[in-house]
Amino acid sequence: MPRLQDRVAVITGGTSGIGEACVHLFAREGARVVLAGRSEEKGKGIEARVRQEGGTALFHKTDVSRADQVKSLMEAARKHFQRIDILVNNAGIGQQTPLHQMEEEEWDRVLDINLKSVYLCSRYALPVMQEQKGGSIINMASILGLVGFPGAGAYNASKGGMRLLTRNMALEYARDGIRVNSICPGFIETPMIEKELDPETLKDLAEAHPLGRLGKPAEVASVALFLAGEESSFITGSDIFVDGGYTAR
Ligand SMILES: NC(=O)c1ccc[n+]([C@@H]2O[C@H](COP(=O)([O-])OP(=O)(O)OC[C@H]3O[C@@H](n4cnc5c(N)ncnc54)[C@H](O)[C@@H]3O)[C@@H](O)[C@H]2O)c1
Numbered sequence: 001m002p003r004l005q006d007r008v009a010v011i012t013g014g015t016s017g018i019g020e021a022c023v024h025l026f027a028r029e030g031a032r033v034v035l036a037g038r039s040e041e042k043g044k045g046i047e048a049r050v051r052q053e054g055g056t057a058l059f060h061k062t063d064v065s066r067a068d069q070v071k072s073l074m075e076a077a078r079k080h081f082q083r084i085d086i087l088v089n090n091a092g093i094g095q096q097t098p099l100h101q102m103e104e105e106e107w108d109r110v111l112d113i114n115l116k117s118v119y120l121c122s123r124y125a126l127p128v129m130q131e132q133k134g135g136s137i138i139n140m141a142s143i144l145g146l147v148g149f150p151g152a153g154a155y156n157a158s159k160g161g162m163r164l165l166t167r168n169m170a171l172e173y174a175r176d177g178i179r180v181n182s183i184c185p186g187f188i189e190t191p192m193i194e195k196e197l198d199p200e201t202l203k204d205l206a207e208a209h210p211l212g213r214l215g216k217p218a219e220v221a222s223v224a225l226f227l228a229g230e231e232s233s234f235i236t237g238s239d240i241f242v243d244g245g246y247t248a249r
Pocket of ligand 1: 012013014015016017018019036037038039062063064065090091092093094113140141142143184185186187188189190191192193
């Protein structure tokens, strides 16, 4: 029996990297997936590929930092599939500017997309989950929500905030049967880091993981699947580090 049979999952940032890996894995496990992202072309392409593989997916163009668009995303999920069982707050952007050179607009953009989006998406998904008396929310935080990284001040702050918001939500909604956890990946081979960092830096970063390499999107998606499904039924308010030992030092 597929592990997410007939569950409805909303996955933000589902058009690339870790989110895209979650979309395919969740659909293979029987979930009806609503993927949110900004690129219509990429989103429609992924939607079509999932359908070719025999799964169910719906792309909804969404900027997760905009309340009106997030509201419309959750309404679309409900209209098409009647429920929302799983929310993966995955959309995010990286950042590489020392604090003293960072313009206010950049700070706001990183915090809006990485952290405010978690509030907005949860704000509109939680009432549906409360009505259903259950749900699982997975926040894609980072090892950089635990340890600092030069040049990543706004990113560090957003991911640290995300981890504590996870605990807040876990407590507030536990009695509604809603579990809320975060995943803290190490450096994962996705466009986010491949676009931003040069090959030499990527090599050094791979070395900084005790396992001696970067992670793969599928290695994060499999943990999201675990948190989404019944196998993690007594886990809430936790962070799961998927970091090849990076934070074990
Ligand atoms: N790659 C890593 O090393 C790494 C490590 C730790 C945590 N993460 C986190 O994992 C998540 C996914 O990152 P990724 O590595 O797959 O990167 P990615 O760049 O491949 O994917 C990010 C996705 O978020 C979407 N997105 C960005 N801004 C958005 C917005 N305003 N509205 C809607 N969608 C938006 C992008 O379109 C894309 O689909 C992010 O939250 C990131 O911070 C990544």
